[in-house]
Amino acid sequence: MNLKAINNIYFVGIGGIGMSALARYFVANGKQVAGYDKTPSDITTGLQELGVEVHFNDSITEVKQEFLDKETTLVVFTPAIPKSHSELNYFKDNGFKVYKRSQVLGEITKQTTCLAVAGTHGKTTTTSILGHLLNECNAPVTAFLGGISENYNSNLILNGTEVTVVEADEFDRSFLTLSPDLACITSMDADHLDIFGDANELTKTFKEFSECIKPHGKLFVKNGLPLKGITYGVDDNADYSAKNIRIINGSYVFDVKTPSGTHKDFQFNLPGRHNLSNAMIALAMAADYGCPYNQLAKGLASYKGVKRRFxxxxxxxxxxxxxxxxxxxxxxxxxxxxxxxxxxxxxxxxxxxxxxxxxxxxxxxxxxxxxxxxxxxxxxxxxxxxxxxxxxxxxxxxxxxxxxxxxxxxxxxxxxxxxxxxxxxxxxxxxxxxxxxxxxxxxxxxxxxx
Missing domain, CATH: 3.90.190.20 (Mur ligase, C-terminal domain)
Known part of the structure; x- marks a missing residue:
């Protein structure tokens, strides 16, 4: 797909958290954007305020004429859309360029330094921490988030186009379309067995994802997972680990042990050891990208979280x-x-x-x-x-x-x-x-x- 040659982007399921982040990205890049969703929401209202045409009836007659030109329109859909959806079937039957969200995301990230976050738990929080840290360190980053960041009140952080931060979603094996430079796997607990059948197949698919990393790229894995990579953890012997953990005024204060030394007194305001683990991998990836630890400490202390995550x-x-x-x-x-x-x-x-x-x-x-x-x-x-x-x-x-x-x-x-x-x-x-x-x-x- 040649995104530069496309003027119109039409989303089937535009109100989804991942779809709407893509829609915002294309609006910011000067494309004409419209779409369908089943029900109105705060997300669709936010898109409409940006000038995006959104309708809520599954009817091709509601699609504006300029989006019915197959030469200039790209159609993006989410696997959550039922196969009986009449608009989606119209686009498929009439020769439009129709792609899954993950395929479009993969295309966007190809020409960038891509940092991808995979795992059955922790993706959204880790991605939002990582995007925030890179943004606070002034990296030219676009971060596609699977939730609404409290810091930005958005699921998109836009501070440049040279670096992308993405959630690598295992559902429907979507993450196999990505080619990251740096990737992490936070967890591989059994989930989505309606897709994978059993836990072994899920583990196999995560291993396939690890093979999608670009040559000379790096894989970070939570300590204890059955994959080779740079390890991270909380209060353990991982390559990157939170040590000397205290709770002061309702926040974690801890030291960061790295392969090159220990950095003292980081502050993180989200409760829960799982969130501290998410913070550690975001720190590790941002540090490997090149962010200095003094700026990372300031960025982490200012992180506010993701809506509906504790x-x-x-x-x-x-x-x-x-x-x-x-x-x-x-x-x-x-x-x-x-x-x-x-x-x-x-x-x-x-x-x-x-x-x-x-x-x-x-x-x-x-x-x-x-x-x-x-x-x-x-x-x-x-x-x-x-x-x-x-x-x-x-x-x-x-x-x-x-x-x-x-x-x-x-x-x-x-x-x-x-x-x-x-x-x-x-x-x-x-x-x-x-x-x-x-x-x-x-x-x-x-x-x-x-």
């Missing part, structure tokens, strides 16, 4: 409300570790919405174990996303496996009333579905009360 919505002496995107047992374990470290003596209520029937089926025992660690559990129905129901796979089934007896299955409309009758000091909303829509209602209800 995001404090209310934080008072009497009541704390945190929202997190966690949708895998290991991610829920990480959230639990973080909240216990910050609030060791407080009662914690977790409200969880399972995401996907297949994921719930594949990891039901893991979900039950991770959720059982909280003091009180409220469980919502499964959010189906792209899937049809699977017989026997229900939230009632999961609820029955949770060992903690202080548990209940509820509807979304009952969330606020259930929080009111709870004596929990800390309330968590957890999940990747539409539970995020409820966050603002909960915040409104309890900001006054607290």
């Amino acid at each position: 995001t404090y919505q209310i934080k008072t002496e009497d009541f704390v409300f945190i929202d997190d995107y966690a949708h895998h047992p290991e991610e829920i374990n990480a959230v639990h570790q973080a909240v216990r470290e910050m609030y060791p003596d407080k009662k914690v209520l977790a409200i969880f919405q399972p995401h996907l029937y297949s994921r719930t089926r594949d990891f039901v025992d893991g979900f039950a174990q991770s959720l059982s660690k909280f003091d009180e559990i409220l469980l919502l129905d499964i959010y189906p996303a792209r899937e049809l129901p699977i017989e026997g796979v229900t939230s009632e089934w999961l609820l029955g496996k949770i060992e903690n007896l202080n548990k209940k299955l509820i509807s979304k409309s009952a969330i606020i009333d259930e929080i009111k009758v709870s004596d929990a000091h800390v309330v968590l909303t957890i999940g990747a579905g539409d539970i995020g829509v409820e966050v603002k209602h909960i915040k409104e209800a309890f900001s006054v009360a607290s």
Whole structure:
């Protein structure tokens, strides 16, 4: 694909977090951009404010005439779009240039110094830390983020085009389209088994990704993963490791051990050892790129996080409300570790919405174990996303496996009333579905009360 020869970019599924970052990138580069999405959202509203035409009915008649010229239009779609989508099928049947988002991202990064972040957990936070660090060090960077950065209120950091930072997404094997100079793998826990079939196939695909790195490129891996590369970790013997870790005024303060020496007293404001691990790999990659450690220390201390990643919505002496995107047992374990470290003596209520029937089926025992660690559990129905129901796979089934007896299955409309009758000091909303829509209602209800 010759992106320079293309004037119009049309997105099928423009409201997706990865798709919208690409759309913003093309707007910034002077392209005409339009697209379809199923429902309006803050993301689509933000795109419309940039002048992007967005519509919400699957109808080719709603596509503006200039985007129906196959010679000047590139069509980008996400695998989340159903195969029956009439607009997408029209473009495919009529000879348009139609590519997956990952293919377009791969093309953009080819002519750049590309830093790619892979792993079943931690991609979005690590990518946003890395993009922020490079930006703070004045690197000519474009960072495509899988979430909304609190520092930039955007999923795109744009400070030049010579360097790109991208999430290397294993879903649908999308990351195999990339050719990074530096890449990391944060984790390889089993996930997306609807795509891969089993954990061995997932591991094999990550190894294939490691072979996509350009000649003379480098692979960074979390210490303990079965791949060869530069290692990183927290309080261990990795090549890059956080050492002498303390918590001061609610923030981590630590030393950074590197292959060339130790650098003292870095500060990082996000809770949880998993986030500290994400910070370490971002530091390692940014340092390898060439950022000086004194600037990296300033950049890390100013990092604010990603929306829906352990995001404090209310934080008072009497009541704390945190929202997190966690949708895998290991991610829920990480959230639990973080909240216990910050609030060791407080009662914690977790409200969880399972995401996907297949994921719930594949990891039901893991979900039950991770959720059982909280003091009180409220469980919502499964959010189906792209899937049809699977017989026997229900939230009632999961609820029955949770060992903690202080548990209940509820509807979304009952969330606020259930929080009111709870004596929990800390309330968590957890999940990747539409539970995020409820966050603002909960915040409104309890900001006054607290």
